[in-house]
Amino acid sequence: xxxxxxxxxxxxxxxxxxxxxxxxxxxxxxxxxxxxxxxxxxxxxxxxxxxxxxxxxxxxxxxxxxxxxxxxxxxxxxxxxxxxxxxxxxxxxxxxxxxxxxxxxxxxxxxxxxxxxxxxxxxxxxxxxxxxxxxxxxxxxxxxxxxxxxxxxxxxxxxxxxxxxxxxxxxxxxxxxxxxxxxxxxxxxxxxxxxxxxxxxxxxxxxxxxxxxxxxxxxxxxxxxxxxxxxxxxxxxxxxxxxxxxxxxxxxxxxxxxxxxxxxxxxxxxxxxxxxxxxxxxxxxxxxxxxxxxxxxxxxxxxxxxxxxxxxxxxxxxxxxxxxxxxxxxxxxxxxxxxxxxxxxxxxxxxxxxxxxxxxxxxxxxxxxxxxxxxxxxxxxxxxxxxxxxxxxxxxx
Amino acid sequence: xxxxxxxxxxxxxxxxxxxxxxxxxxxxxxxxxxxxxxxxxxxxxxxxxxxxxxxxxxxxxxxxxxxxxxxxxxxxxxxxxxxxxxxxxxxxxxxxxxxxxxxxxxxxxxxxxxxxxxxxxxxxxxxxxxxxxxxx
Numbered sequence: 001x002x003x004x005x006x007x008x009x010x011x012x013x014x015x016x017x018x019x020x021x022x023x024x025x026x027x028x029x030x031x032x033x034x035x036x037x038x039x040x041x042x043x044x045x046x047x048x049x050x051x052x053x054x055x056x057x058x059x060x061x062x063x064x065x066x067x068x069x070x071x072x073x074x075x076x077x078x079x080x081x082x083x084x085x086x087x088x089x090x091x092x093x094x095x096x097x098x099x100x101x102x103x104x105x106x107x108x109x110x111x112x113x114x115x116x117x118x119x120x121x122x123x124x125x126x127x128x129x130x131x132x133x134x135x136x137x138x139x140x141x142x143x144x145x146x147x148x149x150x151x152x153x154x155x156x157x158x159x160x161x162x163x164x165x166x167x168x169x170x171x172x173x174x175x176x177x178x179x180x181x182x183x184x185x186x187x188x189x190x191x192x193x194x195x196x197x198x199x200x201x202x203x204x205x206x207x208x209x210x211x212x213x214x215x216x217x218x219x220x221x222x223x224x225x226x227x228x229x230x231x232x233x234x235x236x237x238x239x240x241x242x243x244x245x246x247x248x249x250x251x252x253x254x255x256x257x258x259x260x261x262x263x264x265x266x267x268x269x270x271x272x273x274x275x276x277x278x279x280x281x282x283x284x285x286x287x288x289x290x291x292x293x294x295x296x297x298x299x300x301x302x303x304x305x306x307x308x309x310x311x312x313x314x315x316x317x318x319x320x321x322x323x324x325x326x327x328x329x330x331x332x333x334x335x336x337x338x339x340x341x342x343x344x345x346x347x348x349x350x351x352x353x354x355x356x357x358x359x360x361x362x363x364x365x366x367x368x369x370x371x372x373x374x375x376x377x378x379x380x381x382x383x384x385x386x387x388x389x390x391x392x393x394x395x396x397x
Numbered sequence: 398x399x400x401x402x403x404x405x406x407x408x409x410x411x412x413x414x415x416x417x418x419x420x421x422x423x424x425x426x427x428x429x430x431x432x433x434x435x436x437x438x439x440x441x442x443x444x445x446x447x448x449x450x451x452x453x454x455x456x457x458x459x460x461x462x463x464x465x466x467x468x469x470x471x472x473x474x475x476x477x478x479x480x481x482x483x484x485x486x487x488x489x490x491x492x493x494x495x496x497x498x499x500x501x502x503x504x505x506x507x508x509x510x511x512x513x514x515x516x517x518x519x520x521x522x523x524x525x526x527x528x529x530x531x532x533x
Binding site for chain 2: 361
């Protein structure tokens with residue numbers, strides 16, 4: 001059994017690298033595929049080995065998915081907000097440091113998951129209904145606080161609203177598959193790539209230096225613990241909303257913000273399994289698949305999955321840094337303006353293939369809103385209205 | 398390009414795009430297909446079926462309906478929200494739902510459901526009997 005689980009974890013690591021690095025490939029897709037072939041697989045493999053594969057893949061993914069976001073400007077849901085601070089560091093020749101910061105956040109998150117899970121198991125059944133009741137108001141408060149803290153309050157509100165309306169229309173369109181792909185790629189990715197293309201940006205030679213002690217690390221981790229814990233058990237919320245919520249707790253510089261993003265992403269994924277154990281309700285795609293493969297999710301299962309997370313996370317941390325070095329070495333050699341053009345073409349192609357032709361309208365509208373945000377000098381954080389506003393409506397209505 | 402011109406173009410494109418998406422979301426919905434036509438190639442896509450409820454049960458977080466038409470039957474999953482719904486056997490329904498799979502069986506995760514004969518349990522409180530069941 002041990003060997004079976006170990007092999008499953010290693011397979012999960014390999015697939016997690018693939019889902020993390022390639023734009024448009026989501027772990028939920030792999031999870032759904034695995035569930036659909038699980039009746040055949042379960043004749044040869046134990047259910048817990050299949051679940052170990054999923055957990056290993058999911059945790060590895062949360063480490064690696066920062067790379068396309070920072071180096072290529074192609075975001076995934078969990079990393080959309082990392083594009084701007086990450087890109088700023090990339091333009092200063094510090095792309096490797098940006099990846100390293102997010103990975104440190106993710107690594108710290110693994111230990112956070114272990115430490116706070118007992119507390120979570122104890123408190124969650126008591127406070128779950130309360131949070132569910134007031135979540136809309138918590139999110140309105142967090143978004144409102146971030147808008148009011150901005151120097152250009154009206155413009156921040158305008159962009160929050162435009163992206164929110166885009167999110168509502170996109171998520172309600174039955175013509176589009178995987179609606180987050182065109183939505184987030186437009187708002188956060190292609191808008192930045194268009195600006196790079198227009199400005200003919202050049203990526204300077206990347207160095208591998210990094211700051212040993214980043215100011216605000218403690219604040220970033222504390223905020224990520226609070227926000228990650230909250231969003232991991234509530235329906236409709238994920239790492240992106242967690243990052244917005246976490247940013248409203250404390251003011252962070254861009255480096256600390258990258259730590260927060262890495263940490264929230266991994267905490268949300270990891271605590272999703274603790275939530276599955278406590279509430280018997282899955283809160284993300286991988287937990288849904290876990291619930292479908294295992295008939296009964298026990299404390300022993302949870303403890304084993306924690307061990308898988310630590311093992312896979314430790315290896316994923318090293319793999320991420322290694323891969324970031326390869327990316328960083330190659331980036332300064334390429335013509336970034338041309339690369340931006342080709343990546344834009346790739347995003348368009350992915351949207352057509354994965355989400356259907358109507359998604360191009362979402363992509364174009366998102367790109368226009370993203371460019372508007374950059375041209376007006378407003379923080380891209382407010383564009384998370386695309387996910388926050390639909391969730392607020394979900395909880396209110 | 399000057400920033401002011403860029404702002405104007407981006408704002409106009411954003412508003413035009415939002416307006417177009419609004420029109421599309423209000424106008425287009427999937428064509429009705431036979432239940433037997435729903436297959437695994439449609440995973441993650443939305444389809445519309447019409448049929449009769451042959452059984453309905455309730456779990457902690459879901460309503461699970463069995464819907465039949467002349468070509469076959471399919472399970473329709475409805476995620477519970479604040480409003481309580483009730484269904485009865487023999488009721489005619491139209492369902493728009495996302496095709497998914499559970500334990501090797503194809504099912505629909507309902508996005509909208511319309512009671513054709515009567516409006517029951519608040520399902521049809523919006524518009525012409527369509528009830529929003531899922532945010533996205």
